[in-house]
Amino acid sequence: MHVSGRCPSCLQPVRGEVDSSEATLHCTACNWSRPVAAGDVTDNRPQRCLMCGCDDLWRQKDFPQKLGVGLVAAGALLSTIAYYNYWHKTAIAVLLFFALIDLLLFLYMSDVLVCYRCGAAHRKANLVDEHPAFDLETAERYRQESIRLAESKQRPPASQ
Ligand SMILES: [Zn+2]
Numbered sequence: 001m002h003v004s005g006r007c008p009s010c011l012q013p014v015r016g017e018v019d020s021s022e023a024t025l026h027c028t029a030c031n032w033s034r035p036v037a038a039g040d041v042t043d044n045r046p047q048r049c050l051m052c053g054c055d056d057l058w059r060q061k062d063f064p065q066k067l068g069v070g071l072v073a074a075g076a077l078l079s080t081i082a083y084y085n086y087w088h089k090t091a092i093a094v095l096l097f098f099a100l101i102d103l104l105l106f107l108y109m110s111d112v113l114v115c116y117r118c119g120a121a122h123r124k125a126n127l128v129d130e131h132p133a134f135d136l137e138t139a140e141r142y143r144q145e146s147i148r149l150a151e152s153k154q155r156p157p158a159s160q
């Protein structure tokens, strides 16, 4: 399984290949490392985030968002040009063509597991259907948590 995310200590990109529970994720920039614990990976499937140990991961298509947005924009633009020139059949064909590309990409893209807390992506894992899709409530919970964490770091110590 391929893990990529940001180092929790220096925020530089960290990538690692985890094929067994003996692997270790290591940051070359600041020497941070996190060994993969015995229960973290079962059958090449992450039980929790291998970067930060968070239990909540969501599953999504490993689809570059910019490519998706670009396809939609290109389809809309081309069909608008066709409509403008009264090529109605062409306009519909263009929309269908881009919808088909979208569908094919969606079908053939592999899935990736993303951590709610640190955003680390776990690719080429042996996934099963039980992994939940993105949940806004869970994401909000982690967002609030990181805000609280940042605030408590900024506050000066109470003893002074
Ligand atoms: Zn680092």
Ligand SMILES: [Zn+2]
Pocket (backbone or CB within 6 Å): 049, 050, 051, 052, 053, 054, 115, 116, 117, 118, 119, 120
């Ligand atoms: Zn994480």
